[in-house]
Amino acid sequence: MAEVRVLAVDFVGTLAGHGPSPDGRLIAKVLGDLPGTVIPDDFPTRFDAVAHRFRESDHALGVRSTFATRLRRAAQDCGAGIPDLRLAMDAVFTALPDARIDAVAASALRNLHATGLRCVLASNTDRPERVRLQTLRDSEIADCFDALVLSGTLGIRKPDPRFYAAVTEAAACPPENILFVGDNPQNDAVGPHTYGMPAVLVRSGPRPAGLPSEIATISHLKDLAAHLNDRRAKPS
Template sequence: MNLRALALDFGDTLAVRGPNPDGRTVLDVLRRMPDTDVPDTFVAAYDHVHRITREGDRVRDTHTPFADEIRHASALCGARVPDPEAVAELVFERIPDSRVIRRAADALLRIRERRDLVCVLACDTQRPESVRRRTLAEAGIEACFDAIVLSCAIGLRKPHPRFYAEVERACGVPREQIMYVGNSPAKDATAPHMYGMQAVLIAPTGRPAGLADAIGVIDRFADLPDYLDRTVPCPLGPAWFSPGSPPPARR
């Protein structure tokens, strides 16, 4: 197995998922912004727009920008919001991001210490890159990532083939040399496998029925270093690891 890059999901893979904003949270943020005029009816308008937008996005594997949801909700209730593009950053500063799992972070640091692999964060999220980078930095693993691919930035969600094409571009190596790791059988295992990547599914309850034999299965992300040791020989061999040590400098 020739492996040169890892593409990693985030929520329920490296982290415990955080809450998504509701209309009340967005309203509170909008009313703190200059030159806005937002009625109480915005709450129901936003929640309605968000629901139907996400339903449509799931069908098309797209990701509608957060600012567009604000525009549509504002038009529906007659609100005045001069700068919808600035809202996302402020909203996601008000609510917690997903919480990185400490054992998962230690496992990632261990992999980066021992293996010269490109590492790309690749996930569906509403949160802007600046927010997600802050979360990674607080967990001590931002330096582990060479690139970040977010659905909100490219306008596409997994399992759209162009999402994986963007991941391949970010990795900078052929797709067959990329291993995608995540917890969704369809989006993080079957779809990247069909695209031509290697794949490892995080499945605490065991291998799902019908999953391709070529797809690896582990209980949790913390098991990935041992899985790699069994399946992909490490050029550095067995190595001492101190949790929390920084990843090696990129060559």
């Protein structure tokens, strides 16, 4: 069994709860203060309608559209002028609170990092890297991470194999030495396992049907240390 050198850790559902999503009213308020941006009165209604349509189509297709895609479509629908989409996104997610990190999970991560394990944050998120990094700093775990691999920065979401390739590059070691830890069966367990990474699914409920037997489950990140000890005790 290959030695685990790096932890690739998911964010929402693993380190943190779910944060709020921006609605049309908030976005209009934030963007209305940006120089050169023109936000029509009907923008909030248009954005919320666009977001609803994308949620339905995403669910049917098994994908998740990006915030940038939804914002761009809403702007086109109502004639809004947003000259700098990246600046607009940064402003929106700066104004919107991020998900709150679980203190017990943060403590567990610090303890794991103290044993010599390197860590990479591997998250599907629309939030800019600067915003997510500040969230990690606020919980005093930013220094645990060698790198942040975020779908919003890459333009690629889990379970796309290119996402796991980016994690491997950020970790600077082979996939078999990276343990992927997260709460989504496809994105954080089956996807990385298929790519060649060992994986642990964080799940308090029953084990998902069809989950490959090589993928372990734990109920909380605080249980990962015990799993790693059991893994080291098994013969190679």
